[in-house]
Amino acid sequence: MSKGLPKRSEDYSLWYNELVKRADLAENSPVRGCMVIKPYGYSIWEKMQAELDRMFKETGHSNAYFPLFIPKSFLSKEASHVEGFAKECAVVTHYRLKNAEDGSGVIVDPEAKLEEELIVRPTSETVIWSTYKNWIQSYRDLPLLVNQWANVVRWEMRTRLFLRTTEFLWQEGHTAHATSEEAMAETVQMMNVYAQFAEEFMALPVVRGRKSANERFAGADDTLCIEALMQDGKALQAGTSHFLGQNFAKAFEVKFATKEGGLEYVWGTSWGVSTRLMGALIMAHSDDNGLVLPPKLAPFQVVIVPIYRGEDELALISVKAKEIMADLRKAGISVKYDDRDTQKPGWKFAEYELKGVPVRIALGPRDLENKTLEIARRDTLTKESFQWEDMPIAEKIGGLLEEIQNGIYQKAFDFRKENTTEVNSWEEFKQVLEDKAGFLSAHWDGTPETEDKIKELTKATIRCIPLDQVLEQGVCVFSGKPSSGRVLFAKAY
């Protein structure tokens, strides 16, 4: 591994790509647009999954699994849905290969053509609603609250590790309800679950909002979202929660008998977050030395690096190190002891910085003598000497981890605050977008035409209409027409 990461200030994209690879998170695969998620990266994803899964279950959802393949005909049942996804679907047309007659390898067997092609799911609404038709007959079957952890495929033109890959991992929740109000409440609830997860675990402040009609999910009546701001001033949609109305119920004939004896279409929601969250996590906190991970999602929170000459010294240090590890683990802190003699301490320091381990403890003969530890924190890159007798080590480290978790959240929060600008004229809009980027809070006349025009001229889109939007009279920054509140614009990933 060569030294030195590219600088964020010089080439943000290059910095991001290099960081993902060098920190052992992921790498490109032989298939265009697909990635291999490496063990270190995957263990961060597993932490995210575990936490989200717990939150889904706490809110009454159960996991299930639906198939990867969807009959082609299903895609055409919901008109706007097919329009949204048709252009990026992988299609299975054959089910068999055979040896080429010229011995050049295997070819697709032309005789093994499928009667009806199969679509590799870009999302599972269609297959799930076709199943729900059989599961739902009565109001007694509702609400139906299901989540699945799965992979999906969207054949995107341009891909980037974690942020947009052809295949990605995600969860998709699909719920069915008796009333519109209940489905809307579910949509809001899940957006709030996402927001809470992002802020509490990823240390990522997000704006909760509603998508404009242009940005709404294909097949939804309403899309709620959480939007985050990255260090380069671009916005990233971190999660979406859709109110599907009765669109899919109608498309797949999902009706239920009401308590009163009527027959009605059910109301639906769907909501998802993906491995894109990994991209958000990386871009939100990391620096030119590498990854900075929030303690709550770090594969291990503490690493202990022994400093020693010779086996005997290592043996002495290891006794103390193991004692510290036991204390930390008892307190629920994950810790790794790196006593490899194949790398030198300086190399390890740099390595764990690159990998974003929140706290590093160095322990050497000097420490044994003075009853101290060198404790370094990743977020601030500061070091302190800690006296064993001052307070229990687990208490010290536990406090520090909490400080780091809060510290990086606050830093990201302050960054977003500094990079959210109220603009009141078109000139100002263009100027701020050009010079500073970030979120632009501006009045908008509420029409898709204006939004399209602004996108065309500046590449900025409406990220969301914040849920905490203040109602105030104003004029649209572009058209000059009346507006009743500000929305957030930004260039987005």
Added chain:
RNA sequence: CGGGGUGUAGCGUAGCCCGGUAUCGCGCCACAUUUGGGAUGUGGAGGUCGUAGGUUCGAAUCCUGCCACCCCGACCA
């Protein structure tokens, strides 16, 4: 899918214009000395030059197709 760029050892590269079998650094292996911020020395291994064709006595180098990656558009979580 349109415009631009790049593919040479695990990684980063020189060589390409002007054709003669590949340079350097990091990493890797062995040994020794080292170990509190990416060690040093000595020796060593590692290449169908992205891929498939073509031109030529001879191709990393010239020509054509294809593939992948990066940047900029359109599309998108």
